[in-house]
Amino acid sequence: MKKAAVYIVSLLLLAALAEWIVLLRAPIDPCRLAAFLACLSLVLGAFVAFTDQGFVDQLRERARGSVGAALGMPLLLLVPYFIFALGTGTFSARGLAKLTAYIVAPVLLLLPDRLDRAAPGGHRTCPERSEGPPLQAIGWRDFAAMLAVAVPVPAHGLRGIWVWPEDLYFFRPLYSVCVGAYGFMVIRRLEGVGYRLTFRRTDVAGGFGHFVGFALLAIPLGYLLRFIHFHGHAVTSMALASQASSAGHAIAVPGELRLALEFLATFAGI
Numbered sequence: 001m002k003k004a005a006v007y008i009v010s011l012l013l014l015a016a017l018a019e020w021i022v023l024l025r026a027p028i029d030p031c032r033l034a035a036f037l038a039c040l041s042l043v044l045g046a047f048v049a050f051t052d053q054g055f056v057d058q059l060r061e062r063a064r065g066s067v068g069a070a071l072g073m074p075l076l077l078l079v080p081y082f083i084f085a086l087g088t089g090t091f092s093a094r095g096l097a098k099l100t101a102y103i104v105a106p107v108l109l110l111l112p113d114r115l116d117r118a119a120p121g122g123h124r125t126c127p128e129r130s131e132g133p134p135l136q137a138i139g140w141r142d143f144a145a146m147l148a149v150a151v152p153v154p155a156h157g158l159r160g161i162w163v164w165p166e167d168l169y170f171f172r173p174l175y176s177v178c179v180g181a182y183g184f185m186v187i188r189r190l191e192g193v194g195y196r197l198t199f200r201r202t203d204v205a206g207g208f209g210h211f212v213g214f215a216l217l218a219i220p221l222g223y224l225l226r227f228i229h230f231h232g233h234a235v236t237s238m239a240l241a242s243q244a245s246s247a248g249h250a251i252a253v254p255g256e257l258r259l260a261l262e263f264l265a266t267f268a269g270i
Contacts, residue, residue, distance in 0.1 A: 008045035035087020042080040050181040088164040095161040106145035
């Protein structure tokens with residue numbers, strides 16, 4: 001739990017820094033921006049926390065000891081939404097109902113098997129439920145829970161929830177990962193399920209190689225198609241500073257924010 005708290009606090013501090021930078025450049029409502037960044041930080045904090053095995057083990061123990069805890073813990077994912085909706089003035093009872101149903105549905109499907117662990121050969125690993133036929137490693141509840149997590153995102157079932165500055169998409173896959181991780185890693189207690197966030201030199205080399213390859217093809221092609229035009233005049237530092245200072249007035253703020261967030265989502269692979 002300590003690592004999860006560190007993740008969340010660190011992301012909140014980064015959000016405060018990001019808000020300060022954005023407010024220096026653009027006239028955005030600071031309360032709405034703070035609510036948006038706080039919501040994003042909390043959701044990303046949960047997303048990162050599920051990479052910590054110690055955090056997952058603590059959630060497993062609490063879920064195993066109480067049905068109320070098993071069902072109530074995922075509802076903490078509603079806290080970021082309340083911060084977002086109340087802070088931006090976009091609260092919707094329908095949006096809250098859809099998000100609550102999305103969180104609760106897979107948990108309810110997997111809850112009857114929370115004392116079991118999937119094992120090769122379908123043998124039960126929990127002595128309290130050793131009577132009766134053995135539980136198969138993957139059952140119909142697992143498939144139903146997978147569908148409950150996966151289908152609403154591409155089917156646009158989560159539209160109309162995060163709607164400032166417009167209907168935002170990237171919250172949907174983030175919530176999908178968190179709900180799926182809780183359902184199958186905590187409630188279902190499947191081994192070998194999860195994800196990690198790692199930094200590898202091969203990723204940097206691969207990304208740089210793809211960038212160079214794209215540039216070698218795209219820049220000449222763009223020049224031939226007159227999409228890119230090279231200017232012959234010299235650019236001074238004063239001119240660059242002047243353009244940078246006026247960029248915030250020349251570009252609409254929601255567009256800037258959307259472009260930055262789409263880049264972040266693409267970089268994160270969501």
